[in-house]
Amino acid sequence: GAVVSQHPSWVICKSGTSVKIECRSLDFQATTMFWYRQFPKQSLMLMATSNEGSKATYEQGVEKDKFLINHASLTLSTLTVTSAHPEDSSFYICSATPASRGNEQFFGPGTRLTVL
Amino acid sequence: SQQGEEDPQALSIQEGENATMNCSYKTSINNLQWYRQNSGRGLVHLILIRSNEREKHSGRLRVTLDTSKKSSSLLITASRAADTASYFCATDTGGYQKVTFGTGTKLQVIP
Numbered sequence: 619g620a621v622v623s624q625h626p627s628w629v630i631c632k633s634g635t636s637v638k639i640e641c642r643s644l645d646f647q648a649t650t651m652f653w654y655r656q657f658p659k660q661s662l663m664l665m666a667t668s669n670e671g672s673k674a675t676y677e678q679g680v681e682k683d684k685f686l687i688n689h690a691s692l693t694l695s696t697l698t699v700t701s702a703h704p705e706d707s708s709f710y711i712c713s714a715t716p717a718s719r720g721n722e723q724f725f726g727p728g729t730r731l732t733v734l
Numbered sequence: 735s736q737q738g739e740e741d742p743q744a745l746s747i748q749e750g751e752n753a754t755m756n757c758s759y760k761t762s763i764n765n766l767q768w769y770r771q772n773s774g775r776g777l778v779h780l781i782l783i784r785s786n787e788r789e790k791h792s793g794r795l796r797v798t799l800d801t802s803k804k805s806s807s808l809l810i811t812a813s814r815a816a817d818t819a820s821y822f823c824a825t826d827t828g829g830y831q832k833v834t835f836g837t838g839t840k841l842q843v844i845p
Binding site: 624 | 834
């Protein structure tokens with residue numbers, strides 16, 4: 619149990635376009651999901667905490683108007699990278715935790731974004 | 735910002751040898767977790783150790799925690815080529831589910 623999926627697994631887009639990434643908890647409900655970004659050979663950096671039914675909480679230095687997060691249901695959070703630029707190219711990973719599993723996070727497989 | 739620093743950054747060993755990775759962190763924690771990431775993939779949870787625990791085992795994994803030194807170690811015994819991956823420690827400080835990742839150790843196990 620506790621499976622998290624992401625879609626798409628990879629995306630290539632032109633500079634200036636917007637890209638939407640979905641994160642779903644398949645077999646549990648998640649009132650909170652987390653979005654991370656990972657640049658090559660680096661660790662995961664938390665971007666924001668996605669809260670079902672309310673606004674996301676962004677980490678310092680993350681532009682909320684550029685990275686739009688919508689947590690519309692207990693099993694789905696979306697991250698939209700607006701007006702993407704080459705420097706936004708990265709690996710985006712989401713995670714969620716079932717209420718019964720405390721702080722153990724379950725990660726999606728990640729989405730590789732390449733902005734040309 | 736990173737909470738944890740891991741060392742070594744990279745480790746290369748022969749199959750069958752033990753691999754030890756260390757994680758140091760800066761602030762008091764509630765829990766420390768270790769995760770594994772295969773290249774270009776998501777993360778897999780390995781083990782969680784609470785701040786009031788000193789050692790934990792899971793299969794070939796052994797994790798220790800020294801809160802006085804703000805450090806943890808992950809030992810993988812009898813390593814296999816399939817253990818080749820990056821390993822990250824992650825800490826939480828009591829905030830709801832939010833964890834902060836360390837810099838990671840890239841382990842290569844040579845068959």
